[in-house]
Amino acid sequence: MDHPTPTIRVQAEDFDLPFEIAALTAGRHDIGAVVTFSGLCRDEQGALSALELEHYPGMAEAEIRRIGALAIERFSLLGLTAVHRYGKIMPGENIVLVIATSPHRQAAFDGANFVMDFLKTSAPFWKKEHAVDGAARDWVSAKDADDQAQEKWQ
Amino acid sequence: MDHPTPTIRVQAEDFDLPFEIAALTAGRHDIGAVVTFSGLCRDEQGALSALELEHYPGMAEAEIRRIGALAIERFSLLGLTAVHRYGKIMPGENIVLVIATSPHRQAAFDGANFVMDFLKTSAPFWKKEHAVDGAARDWVSAKDADDQAQEKWQ
């Protein structure tokens, strides 16, 4: 069976959710479920002024593409889009987008969830926090919870 | 702890996904995850010309509101919107929308997924299929799979 090719982008600029949904669904009558995940920058109760996202150019896109293809095959998705931003991102702004489409609802939920879990632990991105006081600038630590989230798919 | 009030609507007209997302997220810096689920009308390999959605006015909205409040409490959601259409819906058109927002990704995924599972088996809506040949018009049968999907939350 031929699987669809995921749409993967790593970019500084924001993404346009309705445009990305339309690109996956326009003119099709076989999609029963569209699940979108948007990850946003939180301000940590006002302590955070911005996030800075560093990435490994080339590998970042390749790794997300690999994860996306795994998800399409595992959940028989009809389509998958993943966009990850890099650079400086302010509280309330988008960081990452995943969209999964399928005939039925659970595959679309699982597909988007799977991509996020693997992206967190495998895609070469690193977050640095800029504090509101301008002084402290710390790299975010990797979370054990993220490794555990990935393990639920094994 | 005060829980947010879900936004629930039962309507004939289509919904506007970006508008509904903006209503939940605009001006906020505490949301880290937005999950949306859109359920669409499929044409069943060209056999279906339309779906007709019947509902129990009043009870339909009340039941979705009850499910939404359960989801907010169970997953500590920051916001929840659910919109269900009724009337005649063509292949490729939207039927139902659920949006869940939370600080972290898994709660947003679980919240939206929970609402869809309970909505399927508890909200008083019934689908009738209109066949392309104009003759057969059958009520969709309830699926055991939907009852089982609901049981995973117990």
Next chain:
Amino acid sequence: MAKLVYFAWVRERIGKAEEEIDIPAGVVTVRDLLNHLRTLGEEYEHALQYPEVIRVAIEQEHVDHSEALGNAREIGIFPPMTGG
């Protein structure tokens, strides 16, 4: 007097969307009501011949068939839901 409201193929088979009925003495539970309705004519018998699949709401809240009708004003009778 209680208002009965019917939906989907229950409505189609009974041939009306709603009606007011007197609940006879001895009809205490939801199950009693469904059995009583089946005596009212073949359209009711056709709609309710498998009462175990029929769902019922009192005052727009789901109830089991063992539930007492009490002073119900609005009783919804319908097939399993297929929304979403």
Next chain:
Amino acid sequence: MAKLVYFAWVRERIGKAEEEIDIPAGVVTVRDLLNHLRTLGEEYEHALQYPEVIRVAIEQEHVDHSEALGNAREIGIFPPMTGG
């Protein structure tokens, strides 16, 4: 010659984003390379003092520390990922 590329706090502590190095004879695996780099100066020692947390990619694919370097042209060295 291999190109080493560093990211996040590994890059900051070593003080450069990339460099070309000769892989000495006897440096066979990823683990060997990390231990070799730690001998190159205190900035390397500071970056790689806990090698078990360091992630490595060869030709932009994740590898275990036991992996052989082979004829790697590009070796990425970085902390655990925190994207998404």
